Amino acid sequence: MSHDAPAPTAAMQGGGFYNRNSALQAANLGSALPLFLAAAAEYPVAAASPTPFGIADYGASQGRNSMIPMAAAIDTLRPRIGPDRPIVISHVDLPSNDFTSLFTVLDEDPASYLAGRANVYPMAIGRSHFSEVLPVHSIDLGWTSNALHWMSRNPCAVPDHGWGVFSADPAVRAAIDAQLDADWVAFLHARAREMRPGGRLVCQFMGRGPDSHGFEWMANAFWQSWVDTADAGLLSQGELERISAPSAGRSAAQIEAPFRDGRVTGLRLADLATVQAPDPYWDAYRNSGDAVQLGRVWADMMRAANGPSFAAALDPGRDRGTVLDAVTEALAARIAADPQQNRSFNVIVVIEASGAA
């Protein structure tokens, strides 16, 4: 376990690329959406409140996958709060996030939650959601999808894999678990301040399965594509060893821990479920039989979500586009040659604010 300083956590690939290559993430959030809408339907609201109704979207990325949940929440809430109470929707992501794509979707896309909905005000907050980013007691409903498996940082170098959770070194895996725990506690502390008493926060992110972490097939295929690209001479062994993507799933026990041991107050863990993740790419492949297309969509999605983190380890003078093109081609070919169904896990967490933070 080396102690080279790893690169900081990177945002999703910009220029709208993540928006165009995140169908898996869209399918993932589907399992949490009913709980978010139930929260919108049940949350006690007052039309005469002097404050806007506050919704927060933590880890919004470029916004495409926020349109359906936010539109549905608005449509659930509007009859309950009346036409005159403004709804403010705050989209939180890293400073380096592509907010222009988010606002362009909001402005131009037919799927924008602004289309046909009045008195709704989107905001962007380019700051880490592991700190307080919204005023105290300003959020009635919180939502986060496909985001909380991204850690605030890489806790250590991971020479033998792209993800520390898949390292053969137990010290690396322990460092990952410690970072996951610290980030989860920091996230909850911040939300305990921001949520209005009685407010609800619905979270969907990568979990761990009963027998294994999950995602092994794709994580190994992506990592092997980088190894192959290094073997082909397009990046050095030193660069390969520096690669470390700061993401990992959490087990149910890891999620429950800070509630059980009293490190989090003012929030109640209302619901927690681990479910097998959908695989929309596999479903499409079973219909089409097109293995080349299966390779293409997986490779583009992996590039959109993980390319920036992996490429952050490359030497400053390295042409990132060339390397990412080669890795993407290698991954697409690898999948096309041996199509499989992905096996990974989502956790769905519902948290209630008790206001005692």
Place this chain on the structure above:
Amino acid sequence: MSHDAPAPTAAMQGGGFYNRNSALQAANLGSALPLFLAAAAEYPVAAASPTPFGIADYGASQGRNSMIPMAAAIDTLRPRIGPDRPIVISHVDLPSNDFTSLFTVLDEDPASYLAGRANVYPMAIGRSHFSEVLPVHSIDLGWTSNALHWMSRNPCAVPDHGWGVFSADPAVRAAIDAQLDADWVAFLHARAREMRPGGRLVCQFMGRGPDSHGFEWMANAFWQSWVDTADAGLLSQGELERISAPSAGRSAAQIEAPFRDGRVTGLRLADLATVQAPDPYWDAYRNSGDAVQLGRVWADMMRAANGPSFAAALDPGRDRGTVLDAVTEALAARIAADPQQNRSFNVIVVIEASGAA
């Protein structure tokens, strides 16, 4: 006066370039800053308010020039409202604006207004400030610097100059004046809803002088640099004729008009002054005698602020960087060969919300 559809209004040049090349704009806002701080000092505030204190920054661009005014406003307000009332600062600009530079300045720059100041929450809103972008009655103090001379669109083609206000065609100049008026009214209507009764809005933008518009020397030099670059074969006459930057100053009479004729209600024009703009580049040149440096800073500033609007008229296949490099070189050489002091005008406007909108 042709009726080709001109390009939409463009944001300032991205990648932080505008942040690094906007010293003139920083000097401009200095004349309005005392009025903004007076508003912060005099505005009646209640520490026990259930809502955050709301500040809006309309036309924030990449944020560099917002740090000093916002920091000073926070420092004026904090002793008055106490430590517990959150201050929300909403930065408004076009969807295409480079918000990553804004949040990076906020996160990393020693001049960030977040540095050493607690309970302050920045937000970004990537929507045109010619419409309502904030909840009703949510803004206590409004600020806009170097932004309102940018129109919502080019009302018509301007074949004979880069700016319609300098066209020889009276129909073009009339179309510009009509657009300036429509935009000003739209801006005021939106602010009349957003401002809390008693709130104050301090505006600094390009005005017009008593005898002439102002900025003629630099506007003509920039336009002539494009003409020269076209003569050198780097862009076509057709592209040159399509160029039109949607910006122009307003006279005092144009600013007063909608208040006088009753088109705006709920807002009161509390103060209006037209002042000659500072020229920090000229001051530096008088100290250094370095005409080449004078040409360089003017050329980079003009590229940062006007390059995107001008380049929007280029053919899709045209390499914009090559053309902008050539224009910037031509402008720098032109200024270095004939250094002058710029003569242009700022207007400073203070508006009070009466709450009757």
